[in-house]
Amino acid sequence: MFDTMVITKAVAAFCGALLVFLLGNWAANELYTPRNANAPQAFIIDTGADDAAAEPVAELSFDEAWEVADAGAGSRLWSQCRACHSLEQGRNGVGPYLYGIVNREIMDVDGFNYSGALAQVGDVWAPEVLSAFLQSPSGVAPGTSMNFRGIANVQDRANLIAYIESES
Template structure:
């Protein structure tokens, strides 16, 4: 290989390296990497022990009703007006008149032909039953003629139930929210005289203001006997 041929090969190699370097620099100038966009599906955070965080418990129907708004329920009832009336003495339409429906027997409104699945149901329309029925009519009563998709939002249903209650059932008592369970370490509930109830303490010394001669004495069979 003569020097001329070697120079040509070396020049070609250097030219290739130079072209690659120029392309890399130009690409960095033209393209500016930016921050990532919003995550399409966020992954739930994992606790240190590997367990997924517990989901917040949804409020109970009693809590929702305690905070419901009947005027908002009047707006929600517009979805029902095509099939129902609610005023006292109102006519049946595609569905029965709903005046006084709360705590009334299921499928008992006069002059309306109910579907067999509702006619065979026993009991009365409680808040809980109406809530479940309004949420998913066909899921609650499979075979019902009520062609309504239901109201999925629990707060909207509570508003609607409070509105329905105002027509003939204004005196119907709302469900009582359950009292939160006492957790370990919480103070015991107060007694009627306002003092906190103290747990029994086996083997504790008698109170300071109790006379010593009134303290309990141990009998032979192990039972405490108080002095007279």
């Protein structure tokens, strides 16, 4: 069944098919490549993209963001916190309730078992301390049991803290 003639025909068929594909590729490249593909551009449209990249954007400080904080905008961010926290006084969830947390002593909720990592944060949940903690909980209090990635935008953090304060 497998004599030299069958093997020769199979190899010849493979080489013939390869040759057809290579010739087809060469023909397609010749037909569809424009003659002036490497020519310089005839004109340039200024979109201003280079100007925007060259101009540095000033980072907003927390104090500036706190002055213009919008509690209404912070209400949509509350959904990230609502899974573990409550704004009702005395109602703890996975995390302690946040009613009156702004300027409250740290680890001051009765009936909630804190991890102990918050002792290194400070004494009071001032808005600046809350902002730093919301930006990176594990960065401010290594070993905290709060498993949250953080909020990078300083204005979002200020809006969220203003919302929590307004609901207290």
